[in-house]
Amino acid sequence: MKNKNSPLIILLIILLTCAILTTSGCSSTENEAEDAVSGMEATSGSDSASQTAGGSENNTLVLGEMWDIESINPIDGDAGTLICEKAAVTETLVGANENFSLKPGLATSWKQLDEDTWEFKLRNNVTFHDGSEMTAKEVKFTLEKVISENPKVASMLNIDSIEAVDNYTIKIKTKEINPILPGILHYPDTAIISPSSYDEKGEFVKPVGTGPYKFESFDDQTRTLTVVKNENWWGGKVGLDKMIIKGIPDPNTRAMAIENGELDFTVDVPYSETDRINAIDGINVEKYKTPRVYKIDLNLKHEPLEDVRVRQAMSYAINRSDIAENVLYNVGEAAGGPFLPTMVWANKSLKPYSQNLKKADELLTAAGWVDTDGDGIRDKDGKPLKLNLMTYAARPGLPPMAEAITAQLKEAGIDAETEVLEMGSIDDRREKGNWDLYLAAYNIAMVPDPEYILTNWYMTNGTDNGPGYSNPKVDALIKEARKITDLNERYKKFNEVESIVYDEQPMIIVAYYGCAIVKKDYVKGYVFDPTAHDYRINADMHLENKS
Amino acid sequence: MKYFIKRVGFMALTLFAVCALTFFLMNVIPGGTAELVLKHTFVGLEESVTDEQLNQISDRYDLDDPLYLQFFKWVKEAVLKGDIGTSYVFKKPVLYLLALRLPATIQLAVVSMLIAILAGVSLGIYSALRENKISDHILRIVTLFGVSMPGFWVALLLILIFSLKLKLVPVTGYGSLENLLLPATALSLHSVAAVMRVTRTSMLETLGQEYIRFAKAKGLPIWKIVSRHALKNAMLPVITVIGFQMGSLLGGTVVIEKIFAWPGIGSLLVDSISARDLPVVQGCVLAIVTMFLFVHFFVDILYTHLDPRIRYG
Numbered sequence A: 001m002k003n004k005n006s007p008l009i010i011l012l013i014i015l016l017t018c019a020i021l022t023t024s025g026c027s028s029t030e031n032e033a034e035d036a037v038s039g040m041e042a043t044s045g046s047d048s049a050s051q052t053a054g055g056s057e058n059n060t061l062v063l064g065e066m067w068d069i070e071s072i073n074p075i076d077g078d079a080g081t082l083i084c085e086k087a088a089v090t091e092t093l094v095g096a097n098e099n100f101s102l103k104p105g106l107a108t109s110w111k112q113l114d115e116d117t118w119e120f121k122l123r124n125n126v127t128f129h130d131g132s133e134m135t136a137k138e139v140k141f142t143l144e145k146v147i148s149e150n151p152k153v154a155s156m157l158n159i160d161s162i163e164a165v166d167n168y169t170i171k172i173k174t175k176e177i178n179p180i181l182p183g184i185l186h187y188p189d190t191a192i193i194s195p196s197s198y199d200e201k202g203e204f205v206k207p208v209g210t211g212p213y214k215f216e217s218f219d220d221q222t223r224t225l226t227v228v229k230n231e232n233w234w235g236g237k238v239g240l241d242k243m244i245i246k247g248i249p250d251p252n253t254r255a256m257a258i259e260n261g262e263l264d265f266t267v268d269v270p271y272s273e274t275d276r277i278n279a280i281d282g283i284n285v286e287k288y289k290t291p292r293v294y295k296i297d298l299n300l301k302h303e304p305l306e307d308v309r310v311r312q313a314m315s316y317a318i319n320r321s322d323i324a325e326n327v328l329y330n331v332g333e334a335a336g337g338p339f340l341p342t343m344v345w346a347n348k349s350l351k352p353y354s355q356n357l358k359k360a361d362e363l364l365t366a367a368g369w370v371d372t373d374g375d376g377i378r379d380k381d382g383k384p385l386k387l388n389l390m391t392y393a394a395r396p397g398l399p400p401m402a403e404a405i406t407a408q409l410k411e412a413g414i415d416a417e418t419e420v421l422e423m424g425s426i427d428d429r430r431e432k433g434n435w436d437l438y439l440a441a442y443n444i445a446m447v448p449d450p451e452y453i454l455t456n457w458y459m460t461n462g463t464d465n466g467p468g469y470s471n472p473k474v475d476a477l478i479k480e481a482r483k484i485t486d487l488n489e490r491y492k493k494f495n496e497v498e499s500i501v502y503d504e505q506p507m508i509i510v511a512y513y514g515c516a517i518v519k520k521d522y523v524k525g526y527v528f529d530p531t532a533h534d535y536r537i538n539a540d541m542h543l544e545n546k547s
Numbered sequence B: 001m002k003y004f005i006k007r008v009g010f011m012a013l014t015l016f017a018v019c020a021l022t023f024f025l026m027n028v029i030p031g032g033t034a035e036l037v038l039k040h041t042f043v044g045l046e047e048s049v050t051d052e053q054l055n056q057i058s059d060r061y062d063l064d065d066p067l068y069l070q071f072f073k074w075v076k077e078a079v080l081k082g083d084i085g086t087s088y089v090f091k092k093p094v095l096y097l098l099a100l101r102l103p104a105t106i107q108l109a110v111v112s113m114l115i116a117i118l119a120g121v122s123l124g125i126y127s128a129l130r131e132n133k134i135s136d137h138i139l140r141i142v143t144l145f146g147v148s149m150p151g152f153w154v155a156l157l158l159i160l161i162f163s164l165k166l167k168l169v170p171v172t173g174y175g176s177l178e179n180l181l182l183p184a185t186a187l188s189l190h191s192v193a194a195v196m197r198v199t200r201t202s203m204l205e206t207l208g209q210e211y212i213r214f215a216k217a218k219g220l221p222i223w224k225i226v227s228r229h230a231l232k233n234a235m236l237p238v239i240t241v242i243g244f245q246m247g248s249l250l251g252g253t254v255v256i257e258k259i260f261a262w263p264g265i266g267s268l269l270v271d272s273i274s275a276r277d278l279p280v281v282q283g284c285v286l287a288i289v290t291m292f293l294f295v296h297f298f299v300d301i302l303y304t305h306l307d308p309r310i311r312y313g
Helices: A007-023 A028-036 A078-086 A136-149 A151-157 A251-259 A271-278 A308-317 A320-326 A357-366 A398-411 A423-432 A450-458 A472-482 A487-504 B002-028 B033-041 B051-060 B067-081 B094-129 B134-148 B151-165 B177-207 B210-218 B222-259 B265-274 B278-306
Strands: A060-065 A094-096 A102-104 A107-114 A117-122 A159-166 A169-174 A213-219 A224-229 A242-247 A265-267 A283-298 A332-334 A386-391 A415-420 A437-443 A507-520
Touching: A060 A078, A060 A251, A102 A107, A117 A136, A136 A151, A136 A159, A136 A169, A151 B051, A251 A265, A251 A271, A251 A507, A251 B151, A271 A283, A271 A507, A283 A332, A283 A398, A308 A357, A308 A398, A308 A487, A308 A507, A320 A332, A320 A398, A320 A507, A386 A398, A398 A415, A398 A437, A398 A507, A423 B033, A450 A472, A450 A487, A472 A487, B002 B067, B002 B278, B033 B051, B094 B134, B094 B177, B094 B222, B094 B265, B094 B278, B134 B177, B151 B177, B151 B222, B177 B222, B210 B222, B222 B265, B222 B278, B265 B278
Parallel strands: A060 A242, A060 A265, A386 A415, A386 A437
Antiparallel strands: A094 A102, A107 A117, A117 A169, A159 A169, A213 A224, A224 A242, A265 A507, A283 A437, A283 A507, A332 A507
16 A cells, blocks of 8 residues: 555654654754854753743742843843843942932042043942952953943943053043043943953853853853842842843733743833733733833924924924823833933923924914914915924834824924834934934933933934934033033033924924833832933842742 | 656746845845945934944945846855855844744744644544534634634734633743643634535535545444545645645744744744845745745645646656
8 A cells, every 4th residue: 555655654754753853942943053164152041941940949030031031142232221220230439329410330420620631439349240359450350341341332422441440440531631531441341351251262252240140151052141149249238049041022922921921020011001010910000101202203304394483383382291191101201301300400390392283383383383274284385384204113102103293283283194114214314314303212321420321312413313404502501511511511501402492493302211110019129220221130139938 | 756756947047036026125125235234233223323333234245246146146155155145234144043943933833734734634534524504614614714814813812811811821832732732723714714615515526526426325433434445535635725724834834923922933934024134034945945845845745645647757
């Protein structure tokens, strides 16, 4: 019977073998690749890879991180935030209080010796996770490494030379006057690491820092990072024995995973789900503001938008509190100026523009935009007031917000249309000047000082001055303020800048960004740090009676 | 044997063409490569980059060279040294990344394929034997759903039912069978429906043939008729569909991998496209196309087994 061994059976057998082969992880590609790639550091904890629901030990926190974990090197970009703020493995020289004023970190004090020289005194008796002491030598090593590997931070620091005066004193010379140097040293990418983070060949191995948790393993395949308690932390007691950090980029999946008991702590579930999840027994959701704003850049080179009255009218047409409540579900808040009112330097007199269609109508009519043909859209010289609003989908609040804004602009007789594009297309259009409005979310406290943002956004030729705004008075004020080291005087000048752009609206600030912290009830001692990029894990966090 | 060599030659040619196409397409889509690489690695997505940084990156990866030069340099390295580049974002060799991510995707695709074949073929046969009876209608309506439901929606429903309500399997995780069940089922649903519909049609056609009627007249039990006589002849179109389904499975992994945080190649490919991580995009496309070509090669070989009248030469 030849047809008994039907090829179908053979096919199935082959497929099955493939399946078994791949599951057992001994596929030939892997071995070949391993031969091809010598000296690759692969720390793999395959036992942590197959986490089952509720299968972790009693004092272990399983954390669902919002971004994919692509790297664990704290000085090369994205991973700085993860390793310093979320995994608490490394620490910075300078810390920040809730109002963004600076406080000691690994440095206990700092002072300016002259225009471009700073002296930092380091904390004594701080040890790295490899047991060695942190001295000026390692600080110098870290900062020099950051400058050579991270162009962005290098240009912010603008450092000329670093000198280790003695074990606990470091002298930094900047290329030109840089009053915000201490603020930049709060940035996570500048966190201090031990030279033992690298091997003899200068290849990065693992982050060795001074923080409350030390690196244990990183599973390269499932991109799961495990850190354990640092018994000798200089700051005292550490709450958790272990933290397992998994990158789960889909907000819906994060929500379901914490509901199912696979996570103890996560952030940013879909905003529309926050109240439902908060109502679940054993899980609570807390909403906070983070230093980021949703703002619209207006292309001032386009005819209707160069008129300040049109810009103000648009700002009056937008109902910010409605957006905060119904689009962001209160994960965020209506915004006035570019800075959070809780920031020590913010101009606190700037209240959010509230929706006022009557005022918008007056302003637009004064600017010559009237609806002459009765189609509901204003026109001028026979041309309708038609604008496109582009945004991207990487942050979940943006597309629905764009829809709400275009609908509200329509109420004021402005025909706006939303386009959700990929970042590449947005860059391309901005380059070609082929856009009207651009809605984006921006970080406003990369550095705890107003200079960085105000210079980049509002100064003529500022790096992030998308609108092409240029105001000599603003430029002069910023230049003056930059040279002032007395903080109060400095902030006064910057407050004036904030007032001017609040009136002129080259960018429409819509809302402050929010962050939803979702955690199980047994997670205790968590304190939200408003200066963190997304969230910061604090050493006091611990678990009570996790079953 | 001669056919085999010819076939491999064609495969190599296809791969080359696909790589060339990918490379040039990646360079004509809007947005500058250097700028997006920078944005992904050094700055927040939204912030601008300086010209100095752009030049640094362009120099490091020779992005200012004419495109054809860049491409041929890549081909030369790949063919002579087997080196298909280093990721701009991960700063690791692409081969290493593929070795990390490929097993997970192959697992997912193969298991989904198995589900699709087993469930699709058996349901198709059952449906054909029950032609126009109530169970046939129910099955056909169900498959209509299967074909029209988007994968991510099915995936979320499955999580809702099997993880949150029944507590049978975890939502996320990788490395054990229970982690594999939901993503594979979600991914296979569409294929199950497609395979089933073709099996049903083809089976009905075969069952109408003279020789089957003869077998029935001989008094053979129905399962014997199906397994001995009808199945082999009815399988030809099904095999074709299975081959094509492999393509849609590999495409479908992208969405499913994102939802289940599955460490496969699909999510890597999408992220690399938006970050303009060219070497990784090339590597992923190369891997996916190779898999696809092999499946089709395999399908063609199967044809000759199923129907001796088909001869390649």
